[in-house]
Amino acid sequence: MPDDIPADRPGAPAPAAAPIPPTPFARHVRRTLVLALPIVVSRAGAMLLITTDTLAAGHVGTMELAAIALGLSPQLVLFMVMMGALQVTVMLAATAQGEGRPERIGAVLVTAILHAFVLGLLTIPLAFLSEAFFLGMGQEPQLAAEAGAVAITYVWGVPGFMAFLVTAMVIETAGKPAVATAMILAANALNIGLDALLVNGLFGVFPETGAVMATATTSVLRWGLMLAAFAYVLVLARRRGDPWRLLPALRNIGNQLRTAGGENGRIMRRLGLPMGLAQGVESAAFNTLVMMAGLIAPAVLAAHQATMTAVTLSYMTAVGFAGAAAIRVGNALGARNAADVRRAAWTAIGFGGGTALVSGLLLFTLPRQIAPLLASDPALLGPLADALRVAGVVVIFDSMMGVSLGVLRGVGDAWRPLILQCLAFWLVAIPVAWLCTLRLDLGAAGLQIAILSGVAVSFLLLALRIVDRTRHLPGVAR
Known part of the structure; x- marks a missing residue:
């Protein structure tokens, strides 16, 4: 066709669509912070429910503290696997x-809730096997029985x-993260009060109990959180004309059950399985390091556990930025804007590493001042301080690794990150741990060196995957 035909005449070629300009970095920064900060509080609040129960049981006695620690240990591994699997909810809603x-x-949302219920129900029979499992691992009968009761x-x-968590993910994706945060904070406030009254016998109104009562009150509050979150989305649907079409989805729940969630369900299972396994790979590797520490000496295990407490607290910021990254990347992917996908990804990773740098510097420069806050045994303070110094570097790479996993969740990349996690933790971190502890006798610091090697290699591999994945996005213009 001749090039001189005017564009407004019949038969003229349609003008090329103007490329969508990328969102300015300043907006990416602002939106990432707005999304991430409440998620940090929300996810930290979820862990705080368990922490509060542990502290309450610890004030009752050593056996109660040991029972809650042992009883929840396999449950927390399963929790991390389920959390990883259900993160697909964020990707689908954000897209x-x-x-x-x-x-x-x-x-x-309806599909995610159904999957959440099924996964949760599958853990119930396993809990009833806990006491036999603990006995098989060589635990004392009294402790095994108490820990089994805690697990149930x-x-x-x-x-x-x-x-509740998948409903909170959708609420956060819709730009209302403060709502889920308020709910989890209210649950924590109630849990503190209930533990004080029912577990520790505050004011003498109720007799002092123990670990089983602590977990019982929290289980009730978890169902309360679910009802509160679901009530919120129902009220939101009725007030705003149901833009999510939630009410028709609820009326169609029978079909959802028959088809196992339809296309959304298939995506959740296809992507959620490797995402959950990726969380499990890291968790299982860390549990292996715990057992390795126990083979060396109780003091090494204690120093390692105290150090991991500090690392876990720092990692809560990474959880928030990972959630924000999945949402922002999913939004950009849904808008078919590759430039925004890349900007959202690296903005979140930069924030994750930058905020972890603050806590990392504290751990690296003030380990001997921080160690007494985590342990009181004078013989433990020296090894603990050495481990904390290494942990100061660990938290930076650990945070960037965690946010990178959130980015890849946002673009629907599932199996490759799982393979990369396996390589980093099982072919690098575990052998380094064996070398540093059982051969070089570096104790708890050696375990942190092993973790550092794993998270650093994992971040490098995941970063390379992000570069490659965001360069070749199907159906997205570059």
């Missing part, structure tokens, strides 16, 4: 939002809590 199709979010009491609240 629908970015595509300008919020009417799809209701079906995503705890597990009744798991289905409700998993349903």
Whole structure:
């Protein structure tokens, strides 16, 4: 066709669509912070429920503290696997939002809740096997029985809590993260009061109990969180004309059950399985390091556990930025804007590493001042300080690794990150731990060196994957 035909005449070629300009970095920074900070508080609040129960049991006695620690240990591994699997909810909801199709979010939420319930219910029979498992691992009968009772009491609240978490993910994706944060903070305030009254016998109103009561009160509160979150989205749907089409999705729940969630369900299972396994790979590797520490000496195990407490607290910021990254990247992917996908990804990773740098510097420069806050045994303070110094570097790479996993969740990359996690932790971190502890006798500091090697290699591999994945996004213009 001749090039001189005017564009407004019949038969003229359609003008090329103007490329979508990328969102300015300043907006990426602002939106990432707005999303991440409440998620940090929300996820930290979820862990604080367990921490409060542990502290309450510890004030009752050593056996109660040991029982809650042992009883919850396998449950927490399962919790991390389920959390990883259900993170697909964020990707699906954020992509629908970015595509300008919020009417799809209701079906995503209903499918996610059904999957959350099923996963939670599957953990219940395992809890009833806990006592036999603990006995098989050589634990004392009294401790095994108490820990088994803790596991059973705890597990009744798991289905409700998993349903709350996926509902909170959708609320956060819709730009209302403060709502989920307020709910988890209210639950923590109630849990502190209930533990003080029912577990520790405050004011003498109730007799002092122990670990089983602590987990029982939290299980009830988990179901309360689910009801509160679901009530919120229902009220939101009725007040705003149901833009997510949640009410039709609920009326269609029978079909959802028959088809196992339909297309959304298939995506959740296809992507969620490797995401959950990726969380499990890291968790299992860390549990292996715990057992390795126990083979060396109780003091090494104690120093390692105290150090990991500091690392875990620092990692809560990474959880928030990982959640924000998955949402922002999913939005950009839904809008078919590759430049925004890359900017959202690296903005979140930069924030994750930058905020971890603050806590890392504190651990690296003030280990002898921080050690007494985590342990009181004078013989433990020296080894603990050495481990904390190494942990100061660990938290930086650990945070960037965690946010990188969030980025890859946002673009729907599932199996490759799992393979990379396996390589980093099982072919690097575990052998380095064996060398540093059992051969070089570096104690708890050696375990932190092993973790550092694992998270550093993992971040490098994941960063290379992000570069490659964001360069070749199917259906997205570069």
